[in-house]
Every structure is written in structure tokens, then in C-alpha cells.
Amino acid sequence: MRLDHVDAGRSINLALSARGLKALDRVGLKEDMEAFCIPMKGRMIHPAGGDSFHSPYSGRPEDFINSISRGGLNIALLNKAEEYDNLKIHFNQGCQSVDLETATATFKDYETGEIQEVKADIVIGTDGAGSAVRKSMMAKTTTLLFNYSQHFLRHGYKELSILPTADGGWQIEKNALHIWPRGEFMIIALPNLDGSFTVTMFHPFGGENGFDALDTEEKVRAFFEKEFPELLPYMPHYVREYFENPVGTLGTIKCYPWQAYGKALIMGDAAHAIVPFYGQGMNASFEDVRVFDDVLNEHEGEDWETIFTKFQDLRAENAEAIAELAMDNFTEMQDRVDDEDFKKKRKLEMQLEQQFPEYYSKYSLVTFKPDIPYAEAMRKGRAQDDLLLEIVEENENPDLAAVMERVKSL
Numbered sequence: 001m002r003l004d005h006v007d008a009g010r011s012i013n014l015a016l017s018a019r020g021l022k023a024l025d026r027v028g029l030k031e032d033m034e035a036f037c038i039p040m041k042g043r044m045i046h047p048a049g050g051d052s053f054h055s056p057y058s059g060r061p062e063d064f065i066n067s068i069s070r071g072g073l074n075i076a077l078l079n080k081a082e083e084y085d086n087l088k089i090h091f092n093q094g095c096q097s098v099d100l101e102t103a104t105a106t107f108k109d110y111e112t113g114e115i116q117e118v119k120a121d122i123v124i125g126t127d128g129a130g131s132a133v134r135k136s137m138m139a140k141t142t143t144l145l146f147n148y149s150q151h152f153l154r155h156g157y158k159e160l161s162i163l164p165t166a167d168g169g170w171q172i173e174k175n176a177l178h179i180w181p182r183g184e185f186m187i188i189a190l191p192n193l194d195g196s197f198t199v200t201m202f203h204p205f206g207g208e209n210g211f212d213a214l215d216t217e218e219k220v221r222a223f224f225e226k227e228f229p230e231l232l233p234y235m236p237h238y239v240r241e242y243f244e245n246p247v248g249t250l251g252t253i254k255c256y257p258w259q260a261y262g263k264a265l266i267m268g269d270a271a272h273a274i275v276p277f278y279g280q281g282m283n284a285s286f287e288d289v290r291v292f293d294d295v296l297n298e299h300e301g302e303d304w305e306t307i308f309t310k311f312q313d314l315r316a317e318n319a320e321a322i323a324e325l326a327m328d329n330f331t332e333m334q335d336r337v338d339d340e341d342f343k344k345k346r347k348l349e350m351q352l353e354q355q356f357p358e359y360y361s362k363y364s365l366v367t368f369k370p371d372i373p374y375a376e377a378m379r380k381g382r383a384q385d386d387l388l389l390e391i392v393e394e395n396e397n398p399d400l401a402a403v404m405e406r407v408k409s410l
């Protein structure tokens with residue numbers, strides 16, 4: 001990872017927020033990582049044919065999300081891990097399967113092809129959405145009562161880029177997450193430290209203008225000139241990138257249990273892959289590690305099955321919640337961010353956050369309040385959303401103290 005280029009299929013940068021930072025703090029990396037972050041204080045919305053506008057993430061100036069390089073973060077974590085004398089990293093070893101009852105994992109060396117079995121006390125699988133450890137659990141469906149679901153969106157994603165200015169600056173607002181919402185599809189852009197932006201198309205595979213249909217230079221040009229004309233001056237190379245870069249799939253994976261026989265555990269995307277629209281997949285995975293650390297501390301000396309079970313019970317409901325919220329945000333970002341009622345509700349939320357320290361919108365509960373579990377943030381946030389939408393439909397400028405009373409009565 002430290003020698004190779006980050007693979008083009010995964011997002012080059014991603015949004016790091018309070019839950020991720022809290023976990024990084026636990027391992028002494030928060031400050032180091034903040035130096036590599038670009039604060040994004042809100043969404044910069046670019047409606048079709050309309051004027052761009054800024055929609056802050058919070059009424060509190062200290063609450064923002066951060067754009068960070070995936071490669072940079074991975075490298076910092078590897079360097080940190082190597083500081084531990086009792087930890088050894090073996091690269092290019094693909095786990096093929098795990099014998100769960102004996103915690104014996106079979107690895108294939110990607111360079112030599114050699115197969116090796118390794119027996120351990122426990123196996124913790126953090127091997128991502130395609131997890132081999134999870135697949136071994138699936139092979140024990142009836143004994144583990146293993147539930148599994150996988151839901152692919154009919155949308156995929158492709159990365160493009162906006163280049164830096166000649167002197168290494170940013171061609172568009174640096175401190176924002178840019179969105180070009182277009183209903184059925186959208187483009188977003190996150191800033192990088194070198195002045196570039198990583199631009200991501202979230203786009204249907206099928207249909208008249210889907211990825212599958214945009215298969216010639218002429219069609220791609222005609223599509224971008226019609227839908228995103230304002231972006232083109234910033235990305236003169238977009239047609240080349242469109243054909244060079246792969247299309248990634250997006251989906252939600254849910255499963256339960258996350259542990260087997262007190263010998264194996266999965267966490268991160270291996271246990272709960274989600275769509276990226278809340279910017280929480282990595283944050284949730286880092287939060288898994290922090291909660292696991294809490295459980296280890298609380299149950300020191302107890303057996304692994306107790307520890308693993310406690311951990312999965314604390315996390316499963318919250319993983320479900322963030323999966324749902326991420327799907328909700330898919331619709332919101334594509335279709336609602338420039339909707340009038342939605343804008344009125346956001347304005348009211350900002351005013352409440354500015355005036356009442358105890359008020360947090362749904363977005364803020366999820367993104368800036370790491371002490372509140374996702375499931376609770378979802379319940380509270382949804383109730384608040386319904387109430388505020390009802391209020392702004394009646395009166396665009398309601399009395400804030402009266403609104404706050406109604407929020408409290410929820």
C-alpha cells in the first residue's frame with residue numbers, strides 16, 4: 001500500500017468526521033491526521049441552470065467534515081501499527097477461508113501462490129465488503145443462524161477530476177463538498193491538498209443516459225454539455241478520464257451474527273457495508289474499533305465469546321441505522337437539496353443550532369455527536385425532520401423558542 005498507487009476503483013479521498021476522529025484520537029493519530037484534512041463546512045449546491053448556493057452542515061462554526069486522502073490515511077495507520085513491537089504485518093496474503101471452530105485461516109501468498117494455514121487464538125476479519133471471513137460464516141448458515149442480505153443500487157460510480165490552478169490552488173470553493181444534483185443522477189466533488197478535486201459521478205447503469213449507454217466520445221460529450229456545462233471548463237480531460245476509469249458498484253450488506261464460536265469476529269465493511277451517501281462507512285468502521293476497545297477494557301479477563309457477543313450486540317442496531325440513513329441521503333443529495341421545502345427546513349435547523357446549544361439536526365447528530373449511537377441519532381433526527389417540515393410548511397419564519405419547545409416535547 002505504501003509502495004503501490006491507490007487503486008483507481010476506490011474513492012481517492014473521503015469524508016472524515018467526528019466518529020472517525022474520535023477513534024483516531026484513541027490511537028494517538030487525531031492531530032496528525034487533522035494536518036492532512038481539508039475542512040468542508042457545507043455543501044455547495046450547483047442546481048441545473050440556477051445559481052450555486054452554500055448550505056452549511058451545521059449552525060455551529062466548529063462543526064464541519066473533512067476531506068482526507070484514503071491513501072494518506074492508510075499509510076498513517078500502517079506506520080502507527082508498525083510502532084508496536086508485538087505486531088507484524090504480512091503483505092500480499094489473501095485469506096481464502098477460515099475454519100471458524102478452530103480459528104485456522106488459510107492464506108494464499110499473492111506473489112508465490114503458496115498456500116499456508118495459520119492457527120490462532122482468534123481471527124478478526126476486517127477484510128471489507130467481499131470478506132472471506134464472512135463467507136466462511138455463511139457456509140455455516142444453519143449452525144450459526146447466519147442472516148445475510150445484499151442490496152445493489154442500480155447506480156454505480158465513476159471518478160473524474162478537476163485539476164489545480166497553475167499555481168497549485170483550487171479552481172472552485174475549497175472548503176465545501178460540491179454537489180451537482182440532477183434528479184436521477186448527480187456529481188459530487190471533494191477537495192484534495194494539491195489543489196485538485198476528486199469528482200464522482202453517481203449514475204444509473206441503465207436507461208437512455210446510463211453508464212451502459214454512454215459508450216462513445218460523442219455521446220459522453222453531448223451528455224456533459226447538456227447536463228453539466230458549468231463543470232467542463234474545470235475538466236478539459238473529462239472524456240479521457242471517463243473512458244479510462246472504471247465504474248464501481250454500490251450496495252448495502254447486512255448480516256448477523258458477527259461472531260462465531262468465540263473464535264472469529266468480523267467488523268467494518270465485512271460486517272456492514274453501506275452506500276457512501278452519508279460519508280459514514282469508514283467513520284462507522286473506525287467507531288467499531290473504538291467500541292471494541294471499550295468492550296475489551298470493560299470485560300478484561302473474560303472469554304472471547306462474551307466479548308465478541310457484547311460487541312456485536314452494541315453495534316448491530318447502529319450498523320442497521322447508518323445503512324438506512326445512508327440510503328435516505330442518496331435521495332436527498334440527488335433530488336432534494338435544491339427543493340424549496342427542504343431549503344426552508346435547513347434554514348430553520350441552522351437557526352436552531354445557532355441559538356440553542358442543545359439542538360442538533362439529524363445530520364449533526366449523525367456526523368458531529370459521536371457519543372450518540374447511530375440508532376438514537378436516527379430516531380431523534382427523523383422525528384425532528386418530520387416536525388420541522390410540518391412547521392415550515394405552515395410558516396417560513398416561525399418563533400424559534402416556540403419551535404424549540406415543540407422539539408423538546410418530542
Ligand SMILES: Cc1cc2nc3c(=O)[nH]c(=O)nc-3n(C[C@H](O)[C@H](O)[C@H](O)COP(=O)(O)OP(=O)(O)OC[C@H]3O[C@@H](n4cnc5c(N)ncnc54)[C@H](O)[C@@H]3O)c2cc1C
Pocket residue numbers: 010011013014015016093094095096126127128129130131132157248267268269270274276278279280281282283284285
Ligand atoms: C465511492 C466510495 C466513497 C466513500 N466515501 C466515504 C466517505 O466519504 N466517508 C466514509 O466514512 N466512508 C466512505 N466510504 C466507505 C469506506 O470506504 C468504507 O466503509 C471503509 O473503507 C471500510 O473499511 P474496512 O477497513 O472495513 O474495509 P476496506 O477499506 O475495504 O479494507 C479491507 C482491507 O482488507 C483487504 N482484504 C480484502 N479481502 C481480503 C482477503 N481475502 N484477505 C486479506 N485481505 C483482504 C483489502 O485489500 C483491504 O486492505 C466510501 C466508499 C466508496 C465505495
